[in-house]
Amino acid sequence: MKNKQSYLQNYVSVDCVVLGYDEVENRLQVLLIKQKDPDKQNVDSYKSQYALPGDLINENESLDEAASRVLNELTHIKGIYLQQFYTFGHPDRVSAPKDADWLRVHRKDPNARVITIAYLALVRIDHITPLAGSFAENTIWRSIKKIPKLAFDHNQILGKALEIIKEHPEQHIMGRELLPPKFTLSQLQNLYEAMSGLQLDKRNFRKSIKTADYLIPLDEKQKGVLHKPAQYFSFKKSKK
Amino acid sequence: MKNKQSYLQNYVSVDCVVLGYDEVENRLQVLLIKQKDPDKQNVDSYKSQYALPGDLINENESLDEAASRVLNELTHIKGIYLQQFYTFGHPDRVSAPKDADWLRVHRKDPNARVITIAYLALVRIDHITPLAGSFAENTIWRSIKKIPKLAFDHNQILGKALEIIKEHPEQHIMGRELLPPKFTLSQLQNLYEAMSGLQLDKRNFRKSIKTADYLIPLDEKQKGVLHKPAQYFSFKKSKK
DNA sequence: ATACTTATTGTATTTTGTACAATTACTATT
DNA sequence: AATAGTAATTGTACAAAATACAATAAGTAT
Numbered sequence: 074m075k076n077k078q079s080y081l082q083n084y085v086s087v088d089c090v091v092l093g094y095d096e097v098e099n100r101l102q103v104l105l106i107k108q109k110d111p112d113k114q115n116v117d118s119y120k121s122q123y124a125l126p127g128d129l130i131n132e133n134e135s136l137d138e139a140a141s142r143v144l145n146e147l148t149h150i151k152g153i154y155l156q157q158f159y160t161f162g163h164p165d166r167v168s169a170p171k172d173a174d175w176l177r178v179h180r181k182d183p184n185a186r187v188i189t190i191a192y193l194a195l196v197r198i199d200h201i202t203p204l205a206g207s208f209a210e211n212t213i214w215r216s217i218k219k220i221p222k223l224a225f226d227h228n229q230i231l232g233k234a235l236e237i238i239k240e241h242p243e244q245h246i247m248g249r250e251l252l253p254p255k256f257t258l259s260q261l262q263n264l265y266e267a268m269s270g271l272q273l274d275k276r277n278f279r280k281s282i283k284t285a286d287y288l289i290p291l292d293e294k295q296k297g298v299l300h301k302p303a304q305y306f307s308f309k310k311s312k313k
Numbered sequence: 314m315k316n317k318q319s320y321l322q323n324y325v326s327v328d329c330v331v332l333g334y335d336e337v338e339n340r341l342q343v344l345l346i347k348q349k350d351p352d353k354q355n356v357d358s359y360k361s362q363y364a365l366p367g368d369l370i371n372e373n374e375s376l377d378e379a380a381s382r383v384l385n386e387l388t389h390i391k392g393i394y395l396q397q398f399y400t401f402g403h404p405d406r407v408s409a410p411k412d413a414d415w416l417r418v419h420r421k422d423p424n425a426r427v428i429t430i431a432y433l434a435l436v437r438i439d440h441i442t443p444l445a446g447s448f449a450e451n452t453i454w455r456s457i458k459k460i461p462k463l464a465f466d467h468n469q470i471l472g473k474a475l476e477i478i479k480e481h482p483e484q485h486i487m488g489r490e491l492l493p494p495k496f497t498l499s500q501l502q503n504l505y506e507a508m509s510g511l512q513l514d515k516r517n518f519r520k521s522i523k524t525a526d527y528l529i530p531l532d533e534k535q536k537g538v539l540h541k542p543a544q545y546f547s548f549k550k551s552k553k
Numbered sequence: 554a555t556a557c558t559t560a561t562t563g564t565a566t567t568t569t570g571t572a573c574a575a576t577t578a579c580t581a582t583t
Numbered sequence: 584a585a586t587a588g589t590a591a592t593t594g595t596a597c598a599a600a601a602t603a604c605a606a607t608a609a610g611t612a613t
Contacts, residue, residue, distance in 0.1 A: 080324065080369060080421065081372050082322065083323055083324075083325045083370075084320065084323075085323045085325065085402070085428050129320060130323075130402070132321050132404070132426075133404050134404070135402065135403045135404060136400065136402040136403075136428070157399065157400065159397065160376065160397065160400040160430050162325070162370070162375065162376040162430065163375045163376075164372070164373050164374065164375060181320065186372075188325050188376070188428070188430075190400050190402065190428075257560085258560085258561090259559080259560075274602075274603075274604080275560085275561085275562095276561085276562070276563080276603095276604080276605095277601075277602065277603080279561080279562085280563095280600095280601090281600085281601080284600085294609095294610095295560095295610090296610095297610095297611085298558085298559080298610070298611080299557075299558055299559080299610075299611045299612075300557080300558040300559035300560070300609075300610060300611075301558080301559060301560045301561075301608060301609035301610050302559090302560080302609070302610060303559075303560055303561085304560085304561090497591085498591085498592090499590080499591075514571075514572075514573080515591085515592085515593095516572095516573085516574095516592085516593070516594080517570075517571065517572085519592080519593085520569095520570090521569090521570085524569085534578095534579095535579090535591095537579095537580085538579070538580080538589085538590080539579070539580050539581075539588075539589055539590080540578075540579060540580075540588080540589040540590035540591070541577055541578035541579055541589080541590060541591045541592075542578070542579060542590095542591080543590080543591055543592085544591085544592090
């Protein structure tokens, strides 16, 4: 280590991969923001890009707090579990030509490197109203099967997040409010299938989750359905 | 996002948890550096601390490259697999009184926040000669069972690294050169046991690794041992 | 009464994990 | 040559978990 070396400016940001479970369509969507036309010119003159919600960290907040704040500013949701999953810091990760305009307007030093700590959140899509037209940007949900080209290295960040939930769906279901407080086993199975990308056998799925022992069977059934009504279940409170 | 907001200086560093496998003692040790007396006074006047090897990132290197460089500068080893495992960025992580002296000497802005990306490396301890008395610091191996109080939040960083290898020993053995090119199954089992902290049954261990299919049995036996000589094995080349 | 829809359930089979001890091949000693 | 000492090697019985697979049940609508 050199003594009191001079040191170039680094920006530090957090980016949030917010995955919303769409129970109706049984698919995961990702929350994206549309970068605004930085020069306030008409939209056609500027190639507006989609991006993951993210922002520079503030002075006195932890990384986790920064991620919570950014998520809250963009979705108005609070108390959601956010998991740090990787840090992206390649010197060139924000220096593609496509990103130059945005940086020029939004950064004091547009050429400075930005290191970003990426976070993953999972939510029920019908619990969130993306703040379209809010102070910052338009937000939209996009199916993870049809991801557009994103700003910076955000496609890479999203890809890593999707790998993680695909590998361990079970770790990202409990305590994440991805289902209503009361749900059927079919709803739970659909969620597993959407997260893993696999199709599961009904009988074996039910056997395995009953072994896992995190469900509470309720004395309540579906009503008004055109078939045998399913029993409702809820999650046991996690100990953490 | 605010427009061209002013932004406080953040330092960004990498810290390396280098775990060395000591086959003779069958234990893992961690590579620590001893911070030098910053004021060049006699050692007694300064509470010298142990720390994980780490350094600020340079301008044009990726995070992975920074970790490799730091590791190389401290151990002269190259080509070792380094895995990013977590980023630590609490605003107060370097502001304990114990760390003030060192920061005052080594940082232009001793009060600035430091975000550090932590990396994990595993090596054979007899392959590494820590560079005692080199330009920067003394380096020592310490058993992971007897970790002293470290600088900054390095105990926390080390703790997280140890959790990771404890949970998935198998992922950190292949391709890491933790054993000689030819090794016996007992050597391999000892390594597993050191990493997991568990004791394993010989027959069951052999059954499971033969299922795993990453070993090549060699036509060679131990020589000159006071017991039935063991067969040597080597790892299949990993495909990555 | 019938058709329709989804929920619910069990069994046989395979695979994997676990507990447990006798025999083998070498060296050193007598 | 026989014996003792040491670690390597191997198998079996049992339990638990994963997998493949289809008939019956409980509602609604006609």
